[in-house]
Amino acid sequence: MKPQEYIRNNIKNALSACGFDGDDEKLLVLEKPKQAEFGDISSSAAMNLAKAAKQAPRKIAADIISKLDTDPFYIEKVEIAGPGFINFFLAKECLRQAVLDIHQEGKDYGKSFWGKGKKIQFEFVSANPTGPLNIVSARAAAVGDVFASLYNMVGFKAEREFYVNDAGRQIRLLGISLNARYMTELGRKIPVPEDGYHGNYLADLAKEIVANDSDKYAQFNEEERCNLFSKMALDYMVKRHKDSLDKYHVFYDNWFRETVVREQKAHEKVLDYFAKHNYSYTKDGAVWFRSSDFGDEKDRVLVTSEGEPTYFLIDIAYHENKFSRGFSKLFDLWGPDHHGYIPRMSAALQALGHPREKFEVCIIQQVNLLRGGDTVKMSKRAGEIIEMDELIDEVGVDAARYFFVDRRVSQPLDFDIELAKKQSDENPVYYVQYAHARICNILRFAVEGGIEIPGQADMSPLGNELEFAVVKKCLDFPEIVSKAASALEPHRITGYLHETATVFHRFYHENRVVTDNAELTAARLMLCKVTRQVIANGLKLLSISAPENM
RNA sequence: GCCCCUGUAGCUCAGUAGGAUAGAGCAGUGGUUUCCUAAACCAUUGGUCGGAGGUUCGAAUCCUCUCAGGGGUACCA
Numbered sequence: 001m002k003p004q005e006y007i008r009n010n011i012k013n014a015l016s017a018c019g020f021d022g023d024d025e026k027l028l029v030l031e032k033p034k035q036a037e038f039g040d041i042s043s044s045a046a047m048n049l050a051k052a053a054k055q056a057p058r059k060i061a062a063d064i065i066s067k068l069d070t071d072p073f074y075i076e077k078v079e080i081a082g083p084g085f086i087n088f089f090l091a092k093e094c095l096r097q098a099v100l101d102i103h104q105e106g107k108d109y110g111k112s113f114w115g116k117g118k119k120i121q122f123e124f125v126s127a128n129p130t131g132p133l134n135i136v137s138a139r140a141a142a143v144g145d146v147f148a149s150l151y152n153m154v155g156f157k158a159e160r161e162f163y164v165n166d167a168g169r170q171i172r173l174l175g176i177s178l179n180a181r182y183m184t185e186l187g188r189k190i191p192v193p194e195d196g197y198h199g200n201y202l203a204d205l206a207k208e209i210v211a212n213d214s215d216k217y218a219q220f221n222e223e224e225r226c227n228l229f230s231k232m233a234l235d236y237m238v239k240r241h242k243d244s245l246d247k248y249h250v251f252y253d254n255w256f257r258e259t260v261v262r263e264q265k266a267h268e269k270v271l272d273y274f275a276k277h278n279y280s281y282t283k284d285g286a287v288w289f290r291s292s293d294f295g296d297e298k299d300r301v302l303v304t305s306e307g308e309p310t311y312f313l314i315d316i317a318y319h320e321n322k323f324s325r326g327f328s329k330l331f332d333l334w335g336p337d338h339h340g341y342i343p344r345m346s347a348a349l350q351a352l353g354h355p356r357e358k359f360e361v362c363i364i365q366q367v368n369l370l371r372g373g374d375t376v377k378m379s380k381r382a383g384e385i386i387e388m389d390e391l392i393d394e395v396g397v398d399a400a401r402y403f404f405v406d407r408r409v410s411q412p413l414d415f416d417i418e419l420a421k422k423q424s425d426e427n428p429v430y431y432v433q434y435a436h437a438r439i440c441n442i443l444r445f446a447v448e449g450g451i452e453i454p455g456q457a458d459m460s461p462l463g464n465e466l467e468f469a470v471v472k473k474c475l476d477f478p479e480i481v482s483k484a485a486s487a488l489e490p491h492r493i494t495g496y497l498h499e500t501a502t503v504f505h506r507f508y509h510e511n512r513v514v515t516d517n518a519e520l521t522a523a524r525l526m527l528c529k530v531t532r533q534v535i536a537n538g539l540k541l542l543s544i545s546a547p548e549n550m
Numbered sequence: 551g552c553c554c555c556u557g558u559a560g561c562u563c564a565g566u567a568g569g570a571u572a573g574a575g576c577a578g579u580g581g582u583u584u585c586c587u588a589a590a591c592c593a594u595u596g597g598u599c600g601g602a603g604g605u606u607c608g609a610a611u612c613c614u615c616u617c618a619g620g621g622g623u624a625c626c627a
């Protein structure tokens with residue numbers, strides 16, 4: 001049994017013995033004291049009970065403690081402190097045992113099972129295939145990927161999906177824009193329409209087409225040619241997106257195309273359903289959804305007076321399609337510009353019979369790009385955007401991913417390219433990776449000295465505070481993973497890894513691992529292995545490499 | 551107008567289902583290497599938690615008001 005588990009059960013029993021509700025989750029929450037002198041684990045149950053029980057918190061705490069079962073294997077001592085905290089000090093023996101337990105779990109350490117194998121889905125990035133991926137997509141890609149990894153770690157079956165908007169006006173415009181570039185390349189100057197796509201990537205593609213097929217398409221009539229070019233540009237862009245994301249270590253389970261929804265007439269089924277249930281009506285020649293009946297601030301158009309289905313309608317049908325694939329919950333990651341869109345989508349899905357909590361949107365705040373402290377101005381109109389590829393090429397995958405994930409998602413992010421590039425102590429990525437590399441080096445050194453790396457060891461030689469600090473930190477990992485997942489807060493992982501690295505570096509500095517003392521060496525090597533495992537597991541969650549040397 | 555996000559150390563940010571002396575990294579200052587990687591470690595400087603009220607044993611955290619910045623408010627996608 002893990003120490004936390006033991007203490008939790010223990011408090012639960014003591015509460016019941018004192019006549020309190022031992023099943024009240026709120027009373028069973030364990031906290032980490034801010035300072036080491038307050039012990040390893042604390043409970044504020046007594047203070048939370050004080051008001052209802054009309055007793056002094058410290059008195060309640062004393063009662064609870066009197067009913068605690070303090071197995072010396074787990075508990076060194078228990079104290080009442082401050083206004084009524086109950087502080088537990090873990091016994092050395094269970095910490096020593098924990099090292100072996102974690103070692104046993106290996107790659108699986110950190111997993112939990114509260115997801116119960118439920119199928120869920122994360123849809124993220126889903127950038128329009130009309131231009132290269134930009135910085136905002138880079139943040140969404142890193143975050144969405146880590147969310148999926150986190151949820152897989154806690155027992156869900158999480159899938160990653162990219163929605164490709166491969167239909168509609170913008171794709172026609174893409175074809176027209178490519179047509180202009182192609183004809184221009186052939187010497188017949190046709191301008192890219194003002195609301196078309198002006199980026200150089202289409203000019204590049206046009207050159208490529210001319211190089212391969214020469215003027216073969218010039219004979220086509222214009223409409224035919226634009227249609228063909230729409231398709232060519234689309235395939236080209238999707239491929240580019242895929243390549244960029246591969247390079248970034250983001251791998252999707254599914255690339256879902258909007259045309260599938262249209263071909264299956266799924267949106268018409270939604271219309272029929274809404275009409276049948278009186279969730280829609282016609283006004284001014286357009287079909288409206290009564291979204292205000294489901295919490296939206298006003299009704300929304302499903303079919304325009306021109307007879308065109310809106311993006312919203314198609315999107316509803318798409319989400320209905322997701323549910324039909326058996327996901328018990330859908331997570332969408334959107335940019336801040338879409339937050340006003342949440343109530344209407346939520347309304348639509350509720351109208352279709354899906355409970356509100358089965359659809360959750362996570363808004364990823366914007367990214368401000370800096371270079372050495374100065375803002376990098378980006379103008380989409382003029383085609384001046386920093387592409388995700390450029391960013392990765394410049395700062396590297398590991399640093400980019402670390403920076404994007406190391407901040408609360410709901411918070412705008414200042415990304416300083418110069419800082420991310422720096423291979424110095426200003427850059428937190430290397431700090432964590434260095435701890436991993438350092439441990440690898442210790443193990444290498446031991447092997448070179450003829451010492452066998454133990455698969456088992458007697459941990460009793462572990463005795464000082466720095467050693468135990470490392471163990472305690474490693475012990476926190478599963479809980480951190482669970483919290484990061486349930487709260488959708490990936491920055492907890494980077495923060496934790498940084499702390500783990502700190503504790504290890506500190507230990508390393510004061511304690512020599514490989515010494516003449518064979519027993520002590522074996523125990524410390526085991527401690528090193530376990531720490532390396534925890535750091536590696538954490539980095540793997542983030543898809544950041546764990547280098548063996550630096 | 552209405553909605554969302556944000557305001558904590560010089561900079562970038564943690565900390566918010568109320569809890570102990572508000573933390574970390576970087577920057578600054580001063581130290582540490584005959585020894586498994588100094589991309590490290592140790593010490594130290596630095597705070598009216600935007601402001602004002604309120605709720606209570608206790609507020610960065612909850613409520614009201616207020617100031618400041620960013621974003622959103624389409625028969626676009």
